Amino acid sequence: MISSLIVAFVVGGLICVVGQILMDGLKLTPAHTMSTLVVSGSILDGFGLYEPLIAFAGAGATVPITSFGNSLTHGALAEAEKHGLIGVLTGMFEVTSSGISAAILFGIIAAFIFQKRNTTY
Amino acid sequence: MDQKQFEDIVDKQNPKTPMFTNMLKAFLVGGIICTIGQLLVFFYIRFFSFTERTAANPTAATLVFIAMLLTGFGYYKKISQFAGAGSAVPITGFGNSVVSAAIEHKTEGYVLGVGGNMFKLAGSVIVFGVLSAFFVALIKTILVKIGVVSW
Amino acid sequence: MVKANGTIQFTEKPSIASTGVTVGPMEKDSPFASAFDEILLLEKEKNESYEEANTRFIEKACAITVKKGHEKMENIDVFIGGDLINQLSPTNFAARKLKIPYLGVFSACASSVESLIIGSLLLESGKASSILAGASSHHPAVERQFRYPLEYGAQKPKTAQWTVTAAGFALLQKQVKNAPIITHGTIGRVVDGKQANPLHMGAAMAPAARDTIERHLTNTNSKVSDFDVIMTGDLGKIGLNILKDMFTDEDCHVILQDAGAQFYGEDTFFNAGASGAGCSAAVFLSHIYNQLQNGTFKRVLLVATGALLSPLTFQQGETIPCIAHAIECRMEKRN
Numbered sequence: 264m265i266s267s268l269i270v271a272f273v274v275g276g277l278i279c280v281v282g283q284i285l286m287d288g289l290k291l292t293p294a295h296t297m298s299t300l301v302v303s304g305s306i307l308d309g310f311g312l313y314e315p316l317i318a319f320a321g322a323g324a325t326v327p328i329t330s331f332g333n334s335l336t337h338g339a340l341a342e343a344e345k346h347g348l349i350g351v352l353t354g355m356f357e358v359t360s361s362g363i364s365a366a367i368l369f370g371i372i373a374a375f376i377f378q379k380r381n382t383t384y
Numbered sequence: 385m386d387q388k389q390f391e392d393i394v395d396k397q398n399p400k401t402p403m404f405t406n407m408l409k410a411f412l413v414g415g416i417i418c419t420i421g422q423l424l425v426f427f428y429i430r431f432f433s434f435t436e437r438t439a440a441n442p443t444a445a446t447l448v449f450i451a452m453l454l455t456g457f458g459y460y461k462k463i464s465q466f467a468g469a470g471s472a473v474p475i476t477g478f479g480n481s482v483v484s485a486a487i488e489h490k491t492e493g494y495v496l497g498v499g500g501n502m503f504k505l506a507g508s509v510i511v512f513g514v515l516s517a518f519f520v521a522l523i524k525t526i527l528v529k530i531g532v533v534s535w
Numbered sequence: 536m537v538k539a540n541g542t543i544q545f546t547e548k549p550s551i552a553s554t555g556v557t558v559g560p561m562e563k564d565s566p567f568a569s570a571f572d573e574i575l576l577l578e579k580e581k582n583e584s585y586e587e588a589n590t591r592f593i594e595k596a597c598a599i600t601v602k603k604g605h606e607k608m609e610n611i612d613v614f615i616g617g618d619l620i621n622q623l624s625p626t627n628f629a630a631r632k633l634k635i636p637y638l639g640v641f642s643a644c645a646s647s648v649e650s651l652i653i654g655s656l657l658l659e660s661g662k663a664s665s666i667l668a669g670a671s672s673h674h675p676a677v678e679r680q681f682r683y684p685l686e687y688g689a690q691k692p693k694t695a696q697w698t699v700t701a702a703g704f705a706l707l708q709k710q711v712k713n714a715p716i717i718t719h720g721t722i723g724r725v726v727d728g729k730q731a732n733p734l735h736m737g738a739a740m741a742p743a744a745r746d747t748i749e750r751h752l753t754n755t756n757s758k759v760s761d762f763d764v765i766m767t768g769d770l771g772k773i774g775l776n777i778l779k780d781m782f783t784d785e786d787c788h789v790i791l792q793d794a795g796a797q798f799y800g801e802d803t804f805f806n807a808g809a810s811g812a813g814c815s816a817a818v819f820l821s822h823i824y825n826q827l828q829n830g831t832f833k834r835v836l837l838v839a840t841g842a843l844l845s846p847l848t849f850q851q852g853e854t855i856p857c858i859a860h861a862i863e864c865r866m867e868k869r870n
Contacts, residue, residue, distance in 0.1 A: 264426065268419050275418025275474070276411035282469030283410035286690070287403045293472055293481075293689050297509045300473060302516040309520035322421030325440040326447065326474045327414070332513045339521035344535050351521040355514060362475045363510065365445035367502065369452040369479065370486035374498045377456035377487050379585070380685065381578040382561055382674050382700075384804060385781060390728055393780045394738045397773050399693040406690075455686045464688025471688055480688050488684035491584040505687065
């Protein structure tokens with residue numbers, strides 16, 4: 264179990280470092296950086312590389328935003344394998360991303376319960 | 385003074401971005417968040433009979449819930465000033481972008497304000513994720529059909 | 536009269552009879568804090584929006600200004616104000632309460648001096664005798680319009696500046712005894728230094744500041760050392776160094792100062808320093824005003840700098856054109 268935690272730590276940390284390089288080195292905005300990482304996750308799955316990464320690093324690969332690109336692509340490819348080209352569309356929309364649903368739900372809940380704050384240090 | 389001379393002065397006065405320190409901090413915080421994620425995965429497998437693969441879903445939801453609390457109480461942005469990509473890249477960063485926009489726009493009402501602006505920052509991630517998945521899957525499917533690669 | 540390059544000499548002695556400056560809680564540790572009239576402890580009250588809070592800061596500053604000038608609000612001829620929010624809503628809503636004939640102005644963070652120049656022109660023309668002029672900004676209101684929601688975790692670089700929550704207003708009347716006089720105004724030109732980074736405004740605004748200062752010096756036949764201080768509004772620490780490098784005059788290094796660079800002292804939390812229409816308004820109309828009144832300064836040039844970008848222009852890949860308006864203030868010998 265400890266080794267899984269260490270691998271998750273290192274792989275997750277490294278993906279974040281890539282993000283930091285995009286932000287500091289290439290001077291991309293956060294939105295540009297995240298979009299780039301999502302697309303990267305998607306492309307890596309296209310090459311069949313992201314699933315092995317998940318098997319190796321667990322949460323180190325599923326927690327970063329790259330995994331969102333991966334799961335969308337993975338769903339699309341799984342359906343395409345079964346049903347051909349039309350599967351590309353149906354598979355994508357079949358994937359329910361718990362991350363997005365949670366963000367929407369907790370976003371609106373937060374808007375209900377939290378007050379807009381004053382600026383602090 | 386011409387443009388080149390001015391640009392030289394701007395460059396000379398530009399503070400150096402502490403890239404290495406930023407990368408280290410991002411690595412640390414990003415690693416910690418993913419480790420917490422891994423602990424949550426074990427928790428869900430052990431106590432809620434999820435499997436290795438399906439445990440990623442409640443884990444993502446839990447992390448977004450935590451991000452909501454940290455954002456609402458004003459801590460997320462302090463973590464982010466330190467961690468940079470370390471807090472922006474994990475799913476918690478996605479949660480923070482949605483929750484912070486939602487809270488910010490409650491003064492404009494729930495429908496137009498919160499509903500209409502919630503994805504101001506996170507929208508591009510979803511749009512380009514879907515677009516990329518479409519093209520990658522399309523290209524790979526075509527390549528498989530013509531026999532260049534296999535599934 | 537208006538000279539060829541935008542400098543106006545005021546012969547009717549428009550004077551700053553009194554001032555009023557309100558700031559928010561984040562500004563309470565400023566080195567200038569003792570000069571501010573009121574530090575409002577709540578940046579935003581419970582059921583207020585940030586924009587409504589901005590209005591509250593303006594109304595308070597105006598009330599203080601008029602009271603200190605021993606005047607009544609109903610005797611003010613014109614209210615001139617500006618802020619950074621879309622369509623000047625905070626100032627519009629403050630004007631709604633004040634019920635004075637109103638001119639809203641916008642030149643981003645240079646709005647403070649723009650108001651003072653227009654006010655002085657009205658006095659000079661003899662068409663008005665009491666003017667309330669100034670500008671304001673409100674940190675979270677500006678952040679959410681130009682940058683990100685307040686709670687969003689975007690990492691700020693060292694060149695970033697912090698928009699102040701402050702409102703600064705002045706009561707302008709002609710020939711007030713023992714009050715600083717506005718002798719000249721130089722209207723800024725839009726100057727584009729081809730900078731496109733909204734997180735490094737100092738670099739974008741420096742060329743505009745230089746253009747205005749040089750025109751002012753040429754048109755008034757003065758040199759840098761004739762002034763006790765030439766203070767820009769919000770170039771910030773890095774922008775000020777850029778501006779100093781753009782001048783060859785050695786005196787610049789002491790005499791050229793920046794309100795934004797000094798506003799929060801050495802606290803690195805605020806990165807390159809303060810910015811905002813309220814920054815120049817608050818410092819010029821409190822600290823500098825006091826130094827003129829007590830005779831420490833006799834002749835100053837106040838150059839408010841503004842970055843004329845919008846959230847859209849940045850997304851459209853445009854650079855950031857800027858403008859700097861200046862007024863020269865002098866303190867005559869006390870009678």
